[in-house]
Amino acid sequence: MTYRKRTISVAPMMDWTDRHCRMFHRQITRHTWLYTEMVTTGALLHGDVPRHLDFNDEEHPVALQLGGSEPADLAKSAKLGEQWGYDEINLNCGCPSERVQKGAFGACLMAEANLVADGVKAMRDAVDIDVTVKHRVGIDEIEHYDFVRDFVGTIADAGCKTFIVHARNAILKGLSPKENREIPPLKYDFAYQLKRDFPALEIIINGAIKTTAEIDLHLQHVDGVMLGREAYHNPYLMADFDGRYYDDHEITPKSRAEILQAMMPYIRQQLALHGNDGKGLRLNSITRHMLGLMAGLPGARSYRQALSDSKKLALGDPALLLEAMARMQPLAA
Template sequence: MSRPDFSPWRLNVAPMLDWTDRHCRYFHRLLSNHTRLYTEMVTTGALRHGDLRRHLRFHEEEHPVALQLGGSEPEDLAFAAKLGQEWGYDEINLNCGCPSERVQRGAFGACLMAEPALVADGVKAMVDVVDIPVTVKHRIGIDRIESYGFVRDFVGQVSEAGCRVFIVHARNAWLQGLSPKENREIPPLRYEMVYQLKRDFPQLTICLNGGVTSNEQIATHLQHVDGVMVGREAYHNPWLLAGWDETFFGEASSTLTPDAVEAAMVAYMAREAVDDDCPWYPIARHMLGLRHGQRGARKWRQVWSDHHLKPLPPAEVHQKALEGLRGASESLNVDQIGHFPTPDGRTML
């Protein structure tokens, strides 16, 4: 029996600065095969003048994966989008939702919603040079502009430039007076405005973002929009992703366990140490929520966060973490670590 024809944007993990790096995305891919993943925002300036490998490399297992860009000049956006396609990304996403003052000083992020013509020019410039989808992530409004007409007109004008997918954070962005954290909490969530966008633009793919913390909420939103993007809950409680392929993509019931995922990450840490001279601790930080709600999880997190253990190989830290979680008598034999499937079905040794 074939799987239903779901939107490629049905479930997504939000781009989060300093969090969704390539190690985090690899971890999330272990939990879900179909969820769409996003990079941290990369500025066009960083791609013009910075280290391309540092900013653009990713693992083949991460697909489908999108490159999120921060920028406003059409020529720069076209240059960056073309690079993204050349490096193998599945999508280019333009950030029109970040409210931070640092981003505003760069003339991109949420402040771009006040200039839909400029956004449209940037989208067209990117669409003209790439064959992969160009998408936009934005808010429902900025500052005290709360009329539905504002976001409706923004989507309408940008869609005419060739954007067919809009990821809508269902809050206003206050450009003055609130920190990025406060901008995720104080402006009220207004999901109905996102639902209305889908009713008014049925030909577009509309994804909802903001305040989503459970599968029940996801299921409710999917009755009204094409897709849902989950942010901090996916990071802090990543096991939430483990049920998405079955619940939302019609896959067979998963036999995945936290033990198997953790062991696969330990094998990944060992591989990264050899291939890229990467220590284990910047990788381990992304999986600290894996045992969320489990007995012994606090001790387990303490072990993986203990800077005194940094000189040890990840397999030894893993052993100590499991001893903290369950007690030494139940811990996994270190010799068994590493023989676990990766997202593409290979076995890591």
């Protein structure tokens, strides 16, 4: 299948954008690109490949984000991703956590543009799908635009055509990952300038974008917008994205109630496959991603409380979704 450009996407978020989260998001928007949590090359080459790479066909278009720095390992991992059916391989050059730094990947790779270029070239030689890079605009005290311009230019020379720009610096020492998402100032103008300097590249902007008005503004300057935590905490924001950003007006946005109904067969299937006995899959592993569906509506708190009832979750009955929805009636048709 041929996909449109990545006008809107949902960011890879550790512990959040697993296959259940992506399946939920896919009930809300058909065309928005979805990304996995970061998977390290070590986990793929020495671990349980199906556990890391298995996903649902309905998730397409879906990208695999890799963490790693060794070109040969990246190439092997990218090939695995292609064989499992992913539509894109994305290299993480933006995560600032110390655990990631110790593995010599993530944001610290921005200081080694030639190594990243070697990794991108190795992956592109290994696969036929797109290879993209997600990165910051700087690291630590490096505040000048020339740094990210030269980084992008070097990687582009290796054949990368798509760059996802988290428009903040990454502070590698002294700030937690959470603080790195909030404290370094946003530099949207750096992403805009990248598009002006590299008009042939696909430039996607990321960082604290929360409304359709903000998305529309950014799309005047760049090719795409990647949403992060707002897509998770307020997922119904994406309900009209297929028509608004992908010109697919044949798709009628589902109501919140229809989204919950659509998830029930999937939940039953997953529980039947993996069990709900406390050792396998827990109902909460899926429903936890759905807590934000009623964000902003009267009764949202009661909905969340119903979905968070530990005793009822332990029963493993997807009908809990209907009970949670009933807390909203007739507020959320």
